[in-house]
Amino acid sequence: MRFLPLVLKNVFRKKTRSILTIGSILLPLFVICIMGTLLATLDSDPSGGKGMFRLTVRHSISITNWLPEAYLPKLRQMPGVKEVTIMNWFGGKYVDSSAKNFFARFAIDPESFLRVFDEATVVEGSAADWMGDRSGLLVGKVLMTKYGWRLGQQITLMGDIYPGNYTFTIRAVFKGADESGVYFDRRVHEEALPRVKGYVGMYWIKTDSVAAVERLPKQIDAMFENSPFPTKTETEKEFQNSWVSMLGNVKLLITSIATIIVLVILLIAANTMAMSARERVTEIAVLRTLGFGKPTILGLVLGESVLLSLFGGLLGLGLFVLSFPGFRAWMLNSPMGAFATGMRIFPGILALGFFITVLVGLLSGLVPAIRSAGRSIPDGLRQVG
Amino acid sequence: MENAIQPLIQVQSVVKQYTRDTQVLTVLDGLSLSIDAGDFVALMGPSGSGKTTLLNLIAGIDRPTSGRVLVGPDEVSAMSEGALAKWRSRNIGFIFQLYNLVPVLTAYENVELPLLLTNLSKAARRKQVELALSVVNLTDRTDHYPRQLSGGQEQRVAIARAIATDPKLLVADEPTGDLDARSGEEILILLERLNDEFKKTILIVTHDPKAAACAHRLVHLDKGVLKEDVRGAGKTVGIAAAATVSAGK
């Protein structure tokens, strides 16, 4: 501890170089935090654990193939099933087809919807208002904020997969589940377009236990295996991840980039430390002449590299924490809004950032420290100029 | 001379060799020397004769190839590296030709450096540092950085650093070698005072006749062996010996 002032002064011996090195640790660490948060969000469960009890059933070939509505009573009868609801992807567009106006639009069964997605709570209007008005719209809070919509406002969705324009009235706003979507009564869709009547894009099942979640997918898929409409049943988690993996192996990509970034900052920090130690060969020999032992010298050089790295790393983490609310808001308003609802500052990511910082500090200082402590004192003293 | 004085330093048949590839370079060739406590010895000789090497062996920062080096009761040549570091911090004050102050530390902090290795409290360290700086007459430069000091002042800070832990032995490798005449003289006066008043044993490597003149004993080294050893008190002997040295060149 009594050596701390010396170590601190050594860190800032060459101010410009130290500041550049700190910057080259700060910015990558900021990026790593963002990437880590995206990864952690992919792995996290935005429903706060409730999604554990949910399953989705879709056509085994693809999400664009329909299942018959006749499966509904069969699914409801199965032991372990608490509730089943229907969700059809409507597609369509709002105002125009630009990415900034993209959000999820579903034709659903209002009665059962809120029982399956029971983490959703209505915060404006009421569930009864929404269910009582066939052209009522249930809207996620995030989307309300993004567009500045008000309760009672009329919203027109223009069909693209299905022809025709549909005008809805906002009757209820919810928080908790996927807040970046709108939901309306599927009967509206069926009345306007009789050919979709009786067809279902996805069933969502709320089960009563973890055991049921494990057992039901096989049972359900076995039940419909030899029918004209075979099914694929997945947990909510698997279903979400299958969407993400459609974007390519995002996780692997992000992880690889983050790893490369860590290696690059390690090289930069190691270079700084090597230069710094090389300039001080004589000085270190002098300290050892005064009686500083090898462990102390090792500690001084490692302390310096860890401190340098910590300056950069903690500033990077700080920048991340400060900018997170803005980043999240920006993500929520982007086409990835649904994904961003689960985004938060994960303590694990901050811990990882801190760990990387300390690791970079230790590794970058290790070789110079061992060299400095290992050189013979007379050789070090001779190396003048 | 009385035999009652116990020698502080005993160098016994010391050989120091460097092996480069297959060539063996013998820097010190069976050298023996003893130095009394309280003495002021100047080590002289042509460049490359092994003066620095001998100084390093005595100060415990290097080891002989064979032979023994004793300082007081301690066999320096037999100690482990860790023990030697500790021993140096208590027993040796080192003064370099190029001062070798730590540039990012103030005069005060430079003098405090060796004290950081002791168990002394901050307040006790402060007392020691202030005392050392007052001995070298630099109490008004406490917060100056080395680049804000003249060469002579830097060397005085270095001397304060060397005496901060109150070691019995001061070794100096050409301490006036990089200074102008006036500053050099100041340093020599200071060393004399440390020898006289504070009873430090001083071993100094020098080419400077004035420095040699301050010493009570001159040891002349050539090609790793003792050539001349002139003892005597006062400056006359020193000057005479210095004249011999210059004449010998």
Ligand SMILES: Nc1ncnc2c1ncn2[C@@H]1O[C@H](COP(=O)(O)OP(=O)(O)O)[C@@H](O)[C@H]1O
């Ligand atoms: N590490 C080393 N390896 C090889 N030779 C060395 C080493 N250190 C010193 N020497 C040689 O030892 C000799 C004596 O050096 P030194 O003690 O510094 O002499 P002086 O101080 O009298 O000028 C020189 O010839 C020098 O080149």
Ligand SMILES: [Mg+2]
């Ligand atoms: Mg020399």
